[in-house]
């Protein structure tokens with residue numbers, strides 16, 4: 001049990017829900033891209049790569065608790081922008097410090113994965129980086145352009161395929177409602193198609209939220225944007241799940257933004273999810 005916290009984070013710090021018990025180590029502050037229209041995570045934050053000595057000092061601060069650390073999450077939004085050599089030095093330091101370390105994970109953008117060779121990714125995997133959280137958001141090129149994601153259907157597949165080839169598992173996020181009324185259908189179908197091709201280990205969905213209000217969000221989109229109402233969000237979710245052909249992907253829609261919590265394994269639970277959504281739509 002850690003009775004006081006030995007390091008001071010540079011706020012805000014974000015992590016996926018499943019990393020709640022992980023030690024978070026910040027390698028960067030913010031996100032090097034920081035341009036996605038819907039994202040306010042680091043909008044007030046200047047991207048910065050931390051000095052290696054500072055990162056090592058944070059890791060060393062947990063030496064008294066070394067035997068308790070099993071998982072580490074590398075923050076902030078974009079650590080895979082760092083050189084492979086630098087990441088390997090951090091991973092080596094983590095492995096040397098925490099004898100029972102089982103897994104290191106991080107957020108990753110497909111473009112940053114593409115920039116590394118498969119053998120570099122393999123080296124990172126062998127050094128402990130086992131899981132990547134990838135905010136795919138949508139498989140539809142029009143939606144990706146509109147939200148200024150800096151990725152395409154093809155770049156996302158290339159990045160996910162490359163990390164998979166290196167042995168890394170991916171946890172992929174899709175945002176329900178991201179295409180608004182205009183692109184709802186193509187967003188659902190193309191996102192499902194992208195996932196069918198890449199077969200990620202984990203999939204989660206969030207619902208598009210306007211943390212600074214809809215006028216602010218609409219102004220950041222590249223064209224008129226008409227948000228979905230709750231029935232339309234359900235219908236989009238239904239179309240998305242109907243089009244999925246996943247073999248063995250753990251699915252969660254339990255983020256605080258979701259109206260409907262679904263948990264299971266796709267494809268096994270696909271028909272069950274569809275029936276649940278059918279019943280909700282019928283009552284609406």
Ligand code: SF4
Nearest residue numbers: 031034035036039077
């Ligand atoms: S890449 Fe991720 S963290 Fe960066 S702006 Fe886009 S959604 Fe936000």
